[in-house]
Amino acid sequence: MAYFDWMSQENNLSAAALTVRAQTISPNDQGRLTYDVFFPRQDVDSVKLSTITTLDFRPVGDRREWNTRGRAIPLRTPDLGTLEMVPVESYFKLGEREIQELEEQTLGNESVFRDIIRARIPARTDDLVTANYRRLDVDAYNAWALGQISARNPQLGTTQTVSFGFSATRYVTAGTAWNVVANAYTALVQTLTAAVDLIGPFEGVMLRLATLNEIIQDAPNVLSFNSAVPPTRTQVEDRISQEFGYPFRFIVNETTHDIFSGAGQSVVRTKVWPTGRVAVIPAGGVIGNTMQAPVARAFQIARGAPAAGIDVRGQTVFPEVEGNGRGLNVEAQINAMPLPIEGRVYVVNAGV
Amino acid sequence: MPIRVTKNLTGGQNYLSPFVGPTPLANTHAIPVLLSGMTAAEVDVNGVLKPGVPLLRSGALISAPAQVPWGVTIEALKVAASNSGADLAAAGTVEVAVATMGQLNRAIMEDNLGRVLTANEIAGFALAGNFLKLVA
Numbered sequence: 001m002a003y004f005d006w007m008s009q010e011n012n013l014s015a016a017a018l019t020v021r022a023q024t025i026s027p028n029d030q031g032r033l034t035y036d037v038f039f040p041r042q043d044v045d046s047v048k049l050s051t052i053t054t055l056d057f058r059p060v061g062d063r064r065e066w067n068t069r070g071r072a073i074p075l076r077t078p079d080l081g082t083l084e085m086v087p088v089e090s091y092f093k094l095g096e097r098e099i100q101e102l103e104e105q106t107l108g109n110e111s112v113f114r115d116i117i118r119a120r121i122p123a124r125t126d127d128l129v130t131a132n133y134r135r136l137d138v139d140a141y142n143a144w145a146l147g148q149i150s151a152r153n154p155q156l157g158t159t160q161t162v163s164f165g166f167s168a169t170r171y172v173t174a175g176t177a178w179n180v181v182a183n184a185y186t187a188l189v190q191t192l193t194a195a196v197d198l199i200g201p202f203e204g205v206m207l208r209l210a211t212l213n214e215i216i217q218d219a220p221n222v223l224s225f226n227s228a229v230p231p232t233r234t235q236v237e238d239r240i241s242q243e244f245g246y247p248f249r250f251i252v253n254e255t256t257h258d259i260f261s262g263a264g265q266s267v268v269r270t271k272v273w274p275t276g277r278v279a280v281i282p283a284g285g286v287i288g289n290t291m292q293a294p295v296a297r298a299f300q301i302a303r304g305a306p307a308a309g310i311d312v313r314g315q316t317v318f319p320e321v322e323g324n325g326r327g328l329n330v331e332a333q334i335n336a337m338p339l340p341i342e343g344r345v346y347v348v349n350a351g352v
Numbered sequence: 353m354p355i356r357v358t359k360n361l362t363g364g365q366n367y368l369s370p371f372v373g374p375t376p377l378a379n380t381h382a383i384p385v386l387l388s389g390m391t392a393a394e395v396d397v398n399g400v401l402k403p404g405v406p407l408l409r410s411g412a413l414i415s416a417p418a419q420v421p422w423g424v425t426i427e428a429l430k431v432a433a434s435n436s437g438a439d440l441a442a443a444g445t446v447e448v449a450v451a452t453m454g455q456l457n458r459a460i461m462e463d464n465l466g467r468v469l470t471a472n473e474i475a476g477f478a479l480a481g482n483f484l485k486l487v488a
Contacts, residue, residue, distance in 0.1 A: 157459055263457055264460050264463035
């Protein structure tokens with residue numbers, strides 16, 4: 001009898017139970033993950049996605065003479081494309097010696113051992129699930145700020161970067177960096193003015209703290225007679241709101257994650273929002289969607305436990321016994337990818 | 353004050369399995385390893401033989417060209433009191449199970465060892481008669 005044969009019979013350690021637990025974990029990581037605010041979930045039926053780039057064609061009719069025809073409006077079609085996502089997956093392994101140590105701690109009492117492993121494996125599974133959500137967080141902000149997604153092969157350590165092919169008019173670089181330009185506040189106002197034409201009304205910008213500090217330093221402070229006293233952040237937000245007539249807010253993104261730098265264990269603590277990028281947030285706050293496709297293996301789990309209410313497009317967990325019970329491999333997978341809507345994107349590289 | 357904090361253990365990263373995909377537990381072989389031939393890269397300060405150490409059939413490390421690795425260690429195992437010369441010599445020879453086939457993540461092996469694989473080790477994995485493949 002395989003060592004872990006009873007695992008599938010334990011309510012808390014079956015694939016279905018671990019999957020249900022995984023799907024109860026909020027993609028929030030104590031507020032550190034915010035991608036789902038700007039990229040709400042959208043269920044799709046396939047890992048192959050069709051994309052449509054924005055068609056910016058605004059024809060104007062003409063006046064005509066009496067008893068003649070007016071202007072024919074031609075049909076223009078947007079660029080169409082397809083892209084295919086690959087899964088996000090994390091795993092951990094337990095070796096035979098580690099399993100032996102677990103049982104020795106309980107003096108061979110299987111029921112106590114079951115309690116310990118029941119506590120440990122689900123808790124460790126939570127780490128896998130959160131790691132997958134952090135990948136979506138990184139991908140969402142890269143897709144928005146840079147118009148691209150980078151994927152590192154976890155076995156080879158090599159990186160592949162794919163561009164969404166958005167128009168270059170939506171990703172501009174400031175001619176002079178905002179820490180050098182005469183007035184960073186004026187540069188921001190010019191950016192917002194240009195953004196209205198491409199994305200319509202806005203409700204704020206996402207940026208790094210260093211960029212915000214440059215803006216605030218240069219913003220006028222009409223409430224102080226001392227010109228050396230900069231305004232507060234709220235005062236600058238109010239001023240921009242009054243200038244444009246929309247509510248406005250700065251969203252500073254200094255969130256960091258530990259991103260693996262190769263095929264090994266080394267990680268680099270990296271800011272998810274690229275340096276110097278100022279992205280205008282359109283009214284409504286939605287930049288795109290996180291496309292979530294079914295995980296084929298989840299169908300089998302759902303069929304085996306129909307009462308569990310498993311979401312086949314959510315995080316799916318697979319425990320796998322190896323070598324007649326000498327090892328245990330637990331994987332968590334999700335088929336998801338953030339996809340910005342081109343018509344909602346306008347980003348400036350402010351250089352600071 | 354009667355309260356103080358004593359740091360008893362320094363945290364850090366743990367050893368990872370070097371195998372890509374399932375651990376080849378169906379193809380293991382116990383070989384004798386003379387621990388005095390190991391270094392701090394293969395045996396850590398706690399006397400644990402690390403996973404992913406490439407060994408010859410004799411149990412020795414690969415040290416010359418044209419040496420084919422027989423297997424790699426599978427899991428972290430305590431084999432000596434520490435990695436000091438005296439403790440390794442005192443531990444003598446131990447039987448260690450190695451996996452003789454499979455796919456290996458080189459980056460994880462090097463992270464576990466704390467050193468890069470030598471040119472002889474890398475070349476050894478590419479030699480005929482070896483069923484262990486470095487995929488990274």
